[in-house]
Amino acid sequence: MKVTFQVNGTTVSVETEPLTRLLDILRAQPGLTGTKEGCGEGECGACAVLLNGEVVNSCLLPAGSLEGASVTTIEGLRDTARYSTLEDSFGRHGGVQCGFCTPGFMIASAALLRENPSPADAAIRVALSGNLCRCTGYTGIIEAVKSAGRIPEKKQ
C-alpha cells in the first residue's frame, strides 16, 4: 500500500506493507536514525515520536494508520526553541549518559512542557513514565525538565 504523511513538516510517500512499523519507515529515511529501537514492544520509549502532537511509541504504530498524519521526530524537534532549552538543561543536570534513551526523553519532555510549562515533580514523573533509562536513575532527568520549565521560552 501507499501511505502519505508528514515527517517534520515534509510530505513523505512510501510504498509499504500495512503492518510495517512507523519506526522502520522513519529509520529507513536518510538522516532519521535519532529514533531508537530499545525493545520493540512499547515498553522503553526510546522510539517515541510525536504523532499529531501526541507522544507515541513508533514501534507500535503500523503504516496503515499513518495516512495524513503529522509526525515529529527528534530531528524535527531539535530545531525548536523548546528543544534548545531542554538540551542545555539535560546537559547541565546530568540527564544524559549513554544517550540511547535521550531522544525519546526529549520528545516526552517537550510534549509535557507544551501542555504544562512549569510542571511539578509528580507531573514530570508521570509524563516520563513511558521512557526507561538505565544510566541516570532519573534524578538528573527530572531535575533537567523541572529546570527547563522554569526558563521562559525563547522566541522562535
Next chain:
Amino acid sequence: MSARSSAGPRVDAREKTSGRALYLADIPVPDALSVRFLLSPLAHARIRSLILPHLPPGIISVDARDVPGKNAVSMIKENWPLFPEQEVSYVGQPVLLLAGPDPALLSQLLGQIVVEYQELPAVTSISEADASGPDHVFARYHLDFKAQNQQGGQHAKQDELVFEETFATGAQEHLYLEPQAVLAQVLDGRLEVTGSMQCPFYVRKALTTITGWDAGRIRVIQSVTGGGFGGKEDFPSVLAGYAAVTAIKAGKPVRIVLQRREDLAMTTKRHPSRITYRTTLDRAGNIRFARAEILTDGGAFEGLSSTVLQRAMFSAAGVYRIPRMRVAARALRTNLVPSGAFRGFGSPQAFFAMEMHMSHLARSRRENPLAFKKRFLLRRGDQTITGGLLRDPVKLEEMIETAAAASDYHDKYKRFPQERGELRRGIGVSLFSHGCGFTGSGERDIIKARVRLRRTAGNRVEILAASVEMGQGTLTVLRTIVARTLCIPVSRVVFSNPDTDHVPDSGPTVASRTVMVVGALLQRAARRLKELPEEEAEVEEEYTQPPEMAWDQETFTGDAYPAFSWGVNIVEVEVDPLTFEVFPRHVWAVYDVGEAIDEELVRAQCEGGIVQGLGYALTEVLEVGNGRYLQGSLTDYVIPGSRDIPEIDVSFVSNPYAYGPFGAKGAGELPFTGPAPAVADAVEHALGIRVDRIPLRPEYLEAKTP
C-alpha cells in the same frame, strides 16, 4: 563534604541528545546482511538431526563447521563454544544462524528448520548443581584468614553463641538500553569489526582464536555504546564471533543488532548466589570467628565465573574486622544462560549476605544494626580478609555520621515501629566497599596497560587509549585529567572512540579502573609531555604497580586491591501491609571515591547505580521455570521507571588516593552494592521480619510476615 566540582558539560551530551550520535544500528552500511539466530528451545539436549529448508540465493546458514579457527570464544579460558557441535547446553543458545538481506525472510526460513533433539537431564539451580558432583564445578577456592595481633578463635566453648543462616540472591539482566550490536566486514584481506562494547582488545583477542588470523589482520573499533554495566565486557566477543564468521563466509558486511528478546535470551546475567554464614559471637557480642560458604550459578559456560567468584570471596568480611574467617567458594555449572560480568562483579552478592547477617546478629542481641556494625568497622592499619594492609584512611565513621544525621536515622529507627499508618515505614542501612581495579597483580601481570599522548601543531593533544565511553563519562573525564595536568582548555584535548589499529591496549573498561588506573597513566604521560619543548611530541606510559603492594595469587594473600572505595547507604521505605509492595522513599548515600575529578559526573553515575541496585533488590525478577529464565521481555522483566524512584541525596567525603589522578579512586561499581542490603534492612524494620533473599517479591514478604 567537598564542594561541587564540575568541569562543564559532558563532551558527548549534545550529539546524543539531538539524535546525531550514530549507534551501531544507525551507521549506514547499504549492503550489510542481517542475521537471525536459531536458538535452542531446550536446556540440555543432543542434536540428532537438523534439516534446513531450501535457502534462496543470497541467504546462507552458518554453524560450527564454518568457524575458520577454533570454535571457542576466548575469555579467561577458551571454553565457550561459538556454536554447539553435538549438544545444546541452555535455552537460548544459538544453534546456527541465517544471514541475508531481508530479516523478515530470515525469520520465515528459521521457522522451517527442523531439528530433532534428544533431551538430556538438565541442572537449573544451585542446589541441583551442588548435588551433581565435581563435573558441575567451574572453580573452587578456599580462604583462611587469621588476623595478626588480634584475639580470635581462642575462647572458652561455653562462651560461644553460633548463628548460621543462608541467603540467596537472584540473577539480574543488565538492560543497557541499546541492545548488543556489531558489524563485521572483510576489507583488503583484513577483518574489521565495529561494535557496542567495553573491551575492544578482548574482542580482537577472541577473534584471533575464532578466525585463526593473527591480530595484525584484525581491527576492532568501538561504536557509540548505549550502556554496558558489564554486559558488554564478555558477550561482545561472542557476538563479534558470529558476525566475523558470517562475514568471512558471505564475503559481505554483516550487521547483527539483537532484538530485545534475543538479547535477554542470549546474553549473560548477574550470577545468582547462595551464601551461608556461620558466625561465633562471645557473650559480649564480639565476633570471634566466621565461616562463609559462597556458591554461585555460572550458567552453562564458565566465562568470567572464576574471577567473579574471587571478588565475591574477597568481599565476604564486608567492612568489618573479624579476627578469624574461613571462606569456601564454588562457581557451579548449570544449564542456564551463562552468567557473566555485571557492575560489582560478585561483590554485591557477598555484601547483601554479609550486611543482612550483621543486621540479624544485631537484632538477635536486641541491638540497633548500625550501632552493632559500628563496633567492628575496619580502620586504617587493619588487615583485609586476604591479609592485605589498609594503608589509607578509612572514613566510615565520618560517613556514617553524615548519613545518619541527614536521614534522622536514629530517631526514625525508634519512631517508625510505633506508628500505625496505612503504610508501614522502615529505615535501613548498609556499609560497603569496592576494591578498585583488577584483583591482586592482575594490572601488572595480565593487563599491562599502556597509554599514549600525542601533541600536534597548535598545541592540540590527542589521547590514545582503549577506554570506552558507554555512558559513564570516560570521554569527558579522561580529557579533563589531561587538560588539567597540562593546564590547557579541555577543548584542546582530542579523544575518539578506541580503534585497535590506532590506540595501545590500555585494558578493558571494567573493574572501576578507568579513572584510577588509565587516568593515572594519562596524568603521568601529561606531566612528561609538559616537560618536552617540541611542538610535536608523543609520550607513552605503562602501568607500574604501587611498590608497597604484595599479592600471591596462589594463596590469595596480600593486597587484593590497591585501593578501596567506600560507601554508606540509608534507605527509608514504605511497605503496603496488604499488597506487600515496597516503596523506597528516600536514599541517603555517602561515598569515598578518593577525590572526584568531576563531582557532577560521579553523582549522576551514583544515582544511576543506586536505582539499578533498587531494581536488583525489588522488581528485577529472573525466575527459573521449564529450564530457563521465564522473564524474556521488557514487559515482564521490570526495571525501575521514573515513578518508582525515591528522593536521592548523594554526598562525598574527600580522601585523596596517592596513586590516583588528582586523588581519584574507582566509582563505577561501588554505588550498585549498597541499596539491596539497605532496602532489605528497611523492609525488615517496617514489617518486623527477617529477609534472607532478594528480590523482595510481595509473595515472599507476605509468607514471611506473621
